[in-house]
Amino acid sequence: MMELLEANKDMLLFTGAAVLKIGVFLNAIMGFAGLLTLAERKVSALMQDRIGPNRASVFGFAFNGLFHPAADGIKMILKEDFVPGRADKLLFTLAPFFALVPVLALFAVIPFGDYVMVFGYQLDLVIAEIPLSLFLVLALSGIAIYGVFLGGWASRSNFALLGALRGAAQMVSYEVVLGLTLVGLLMIFGTASLQDLVRAQGRLLFGWLPAWGVVVQPFAFILFFVAAIAENKRTPFDLVEGESEIIGYFMEYSSMRFAAFMFSEFVEIILVSMLSATLFFGGWQVPYLYESGFILPGGAQFPLNHYLIAALQTGAFAAKTVAFSWLLLVIRWSLPRFRFDQLMGLCWKRLLPLALLNILLTGAVLLFLGKI
Amino acid sequence: MILDLAIYLFGGLAIAATVLMIFQRDAVKAALLMLAVLLCTAVVYLALSAQLLAILQVILYAGAIMTLFIVALTALPAAWRDKPAPASFRGVLGLAAAAVLLAELLKVAGPLRAVCASKEFAETGTLGLARLLFGPFVFQFELLSLVILASIVAAVTLTARRRA
Amino acid sequence: MISVKKVDNRPLNFLERIYLPEIVRGLLVTSRHFFVNLFNPKGMPTVQYPEQKLPLPHAAKERTRHRLKLRADGTPKCVACFMCQTACPAYCIRIEAAEYPDNPVEKSPAVFDIDLSRCVMCGMCVEACPEDAIAMDTLEIPGGALSRAQLKLTKEDLLMTLPGDPSDKGAANRLANEHMKSRGEA
Numbered sequence: 001m002m003e004l005l006e007a008n009k010d011m012l013l014f015t016g017a018a019v020l021k022i023g024v025f026l027n028a029i030m031g032f033a034g035l036l037t038l039a040e041r042k043v044s045a046l047m048q049d050r051i052g053p054n055r056a057s058v059f060g061f062a063f064n065g066l067f068h069p070a071a072d073g074i075k076m077i078l079k080e081d082f083v084p085g086r087a088d089k090l091l092f093t094l095a096p097f098f099a100l101v102p103v104l105a106l107f108a109v110i111p112f113g114d115y116v117m118v119f120g121y122q123l124d125l126v127i128a129e130i131p132l133s134l135f136l137v138l139a140l141s142g143i144a145i146y147g148v149f150l151g152g153w154a155s156r157s158n159f160a161l162l163g164a165l166r167g168a169a170q171m172v173s174y175e176v177v178l179g180l181t182l183v184g185l186l187m188i189f190g191t192a193s194l195q196d197l198v199r200a201q202g203r204l205l206f207g208w209l210p211a212w213g214v215v216v217q218p219f220a221f222i223l224f225f226v227a228a229i230a231e232n233k234r235t236p237f238d239l240v241e242g243e244s245e246i247i248g249y250f251m252e253y254s255s256m257r258f259a260a261f262m263f264s265e266f267v268e269i270i271l272v273s274m275l276s277a278t279l280f281f282g283g284w285q286v287p288y289l290y291e292s293g294f295i296l297p298g299g300a301q302f303p304l305n306h307y308l309i310a311a312l313q314t315g316a317f318a319a320k321t322v323a324f325s326w327l328l329l330v331i332r333w334s335l336p337r338f339r340f341d342q343l344m345g346l347c348w349k350r351l352l353p354l355a356l357l358n359i360l361l362t363g364a365v366l367l368f369l370g371k372i
Numbered sequence: 373m374i375l376d377l378a379i380y381l382f383g384g385l386a387i388a389a390t391v392l393m394i395f396q397r398d399a400v401k402a403a404l405l406m407l408a409v410l411l412c413t414a415v416v417y418l419a420l421s422a423q424l425l426a427i428l429q430v431i432l433y434a435g436a437i438m439t440l441f442i443v444a445l446t447a448l449p450a451a452w453r454d455k456p457a458p459a460s461f462r463g464v465l466g467l468a469a470a471a472v473l474l475a476e477l478l479k480v481a482g483p484l485r486a487v488c489a490s491k492e493f494a495e496t497g498t499l500g501l502a503r504l505l506f507g508p509f510v511f512q513f514e515l516l517s518l519v520i521l522a523s524i525v526a527a528v529t530l531t532a533r534r535r536a
Numbered sequence: 537m538i539s540v541k542k543v544d545n546r547p548l549n550f551l552e553r554i555y556l557p558e559i560v561r562g563l564l565v566t567s568r569h570f571f572v573n574l575f576n577p578k579g580m581p582t583v584q585y586p587e588q589k590l591p592l593p594h595a596a597k598e599r600t601r602h603r604l605k606l607r608a609d610g611t612p613k614c615v616a617c618f619m620c621q622t623a624c625p626a627y628c629i630r631i632e633a634a635e636y637p638d639n640p641v642e643k644s645p646a647v648f649d650i651d652l653s654r655c656v657m658c659g660m661c662v663e664a665c666p667e668d669a670i671a672m673d674t675l676e677i678p679g680g681a682l683s684r685a686q687l688k689l690t691k692e693d694l695l696m697t698l699p700g701d702p703s704d705k706g707a708a709n710r711l712a713n714e715h716m717k718s719r720g721e722a
Contacts, residue, residue, distance in 0.1 A: 018461060043570060046569070046570045046573040046574055047566045047567070047569050047570045047573075048569070049569060049573060049580050049581060049582070050580065050582055051577070051580060051582045051584075065442055085445070091401075091404070130423070131423065131425050132427055134422060135424070135427040135428070135431065136427055137437075138427075138431050139427045139430035139431045139434075139435060140430070140431065141432065141434060141435075142435020142436065142439075143430065143434060145435070145439050146407070146439070146442075149439070149442060149443065149446075150404075153400065153442075153446050161446065164446075164448070168439055168442075168443045172436060172439050173442065175435065175436070179431075222556065262716050330563055330566055330567050330570065331559075331563065334559075334563050334565075334566040335559065335562065335564065
């Protein structure tokens with residue numbers, strides 16, 4: 001028995017570490033997504049000079065509304081699980097999975113820290129380190145379209161189908177822009193692995209400026225952020241759903257099936273925030289913090305403990321994620337919705353040519369600097 | 373061992389989904405089964421450590437092309453009939469076409485296998501193919517996309533006339 | 537008075553047409569509200585309603601929950617004339633009349649129900665009442681309830697005298713006053 005364990009030690013350690021990382025990281029994300037459902041209501045309330053939900057209480061303690069996500073969850077579970085009579089049962093059931101699973105799978109490739117040494121073993125702070133993770137992000141976000149589309153089609157409802165058609169058209173269009181905006185980053189950093197991309201962003205330009213993606217590709221960041229919000233189907237691009245007046249693809253859904261769609265939107269907020277932070281804002285990088293500690297541009301050094309550095313870096317990543325999530329919430333509650341022709345015009349007539357121009361300019365600059 | 377298992381499992385799934393797709397009367401469901409086939413082949417590519425190919429398969433075929441297929445299919449009135457249209461002589465026609473295709477495939481399968489298994493193809497074959505496609509044959513290659521566009525337009529006009 | 541609002545219809549300049557600076561300006565406005573309210577929650581105008589109430593403005597006081605006024609001897613001023621039931625646009629009042637054993641002049645309501653779940657708080661009943669017997673000045677605002685039965689007010693719920701009620705000395709009705717005077721009351 002011990003021999004067998006000893007022989008498969010690497011594999012067992014790998015599996016154990018992977019399960020541990022998945023457990024911790026995914027639970028953190030799920031918890032944060034649950035809090036986001038509350039934050040969405042609280043942030044919008046504060047922006048509009050209101051107080052927001054603060055009544056759900058346990059034993060009389062409301063904690064200013066902290067129990068509302070739990071109350072929402074219980075309510076969703078207790079609602080009637082309704083399937084329309086003419087709906088396609090199999091696809092109707094499958095659609096929420098298509099909406100939620102690809103989004104959750106994407107978190108496997110997002111690095112949330114560099115590495116920590118545990119008992120002499122190096123533990124990479126990313127669930128799956130694969131060399132083409134950037135492409136995997138695009139691939140899986142393409143799969144997420146099917147959740148929207150199947151949800152609308154399987155309901156056999158005209159309104160839901162119209163919402164689904166809008167959704168498919170919007171997501172396919174903005175997927176193109178999303179992919180093209182990342183080409184500039186690929187050209188500059190020369191790697192498609194998110195972990196390597198983050199490591200490359202730790203370098204300094206001119207000796208003092210961190211080479212974050214937003215510094216070297218500011219234009220691409222704006223395009224990426226717009227396209228990412230559109231992929232996320234949130235206001236100002238929420239024609240897919242349009243909860244206040246036009247009806248969306250999940251109109252026939254109720255109970256936990258509806259909750260899966262709704263929850264996937266909140267998980268996507270986190271995903272977009274993490275991707276923006278990873279690709280353009282240095283991921284877990286803290287400016288001037290290296291493996292040995294802080295090294296300021298002037299040459300001053302502050303050596304730090306290895307574990308403290310890892311905690312600082314993961315904390316920085318979490319802080320960036322929260323900041324971007326907040327920005328997404330504020331954008332959603334500040335801007336009015338686009339009309340559908342404006343939405344498509346923005347994508348194909350504005351963003352796409354600009355993304356191509358960005359690639360051209362990046363190539364020209366790289367050629368000028370002699371980096372190719 | 374696990375990789376071999378994955379190849380046989382997902383290869384088998386791909387074949388099963390293909391067979392189901394052929395005998396599926398509902399166009400949208402057939403397209404979804406085709407999506408399953410594409411995803412299964414992507415996993416097979418992954419197990420053969422062709423990561424880029426697997427990811428491109430998902431991005432291009434599953435993410436873009438099949439989405440457009442399915443959107444186009446649902447917009448057709450045929451997808452909204454509760455009962456699929458009764459198959460007439462078209463079934464026979466389809467079987468005949470399938471037989472022709474199968475015969476052709478079997479005919480090329482032997483030589484193709486010899487080409488792909490050879491060592492020099494594995495090292496430079498894709499590159500050579502790309503050089504040929506984008507070099508001397510670039511005009512024919514681009515012409516092919518025009519043919520596909522023409523067939524899309526033809527399909528749309530055919531269904532549009534029937535609806536009127 | 538007619539006021540004229542001048543609209544600036546000049547064509548948008550380049551910065552405004554690419555939206556982004558304007559979007560940033562909008563975000564600054566909303567996030568300023570966010571942070572001001574986050575660090576100074578007392579500044580928000582929100583009222584935590586059931587615990588905290590604003591004083592009702594003048595006319596709104598006359599559109600709160602109904603009550604039936606009482607005379608000095610404790611009998612309801614209502615004479616069961618059905619005027620309010622007839623005037624009610626929501627059909628929420630139900631009256632059953634009864635007679636006093638010793639009083640041949642007027643009737644009294646045996647049943648006077650108001651279904652608050654149907655009431656539209658329009659005040660027509662108050663306008664219609666010839667006896668000034670029904671009023672909507674309790675300052676209670678009918679809110680939610682856990683069952684329909686809780687929203688149904690009976691005569692016992694409705695009969696109440698508010699402090700400083702000027703009309704608790706006798707009826708407004710001349711016949712009833714004369715009858716009571718003949719009995720040596722009032």
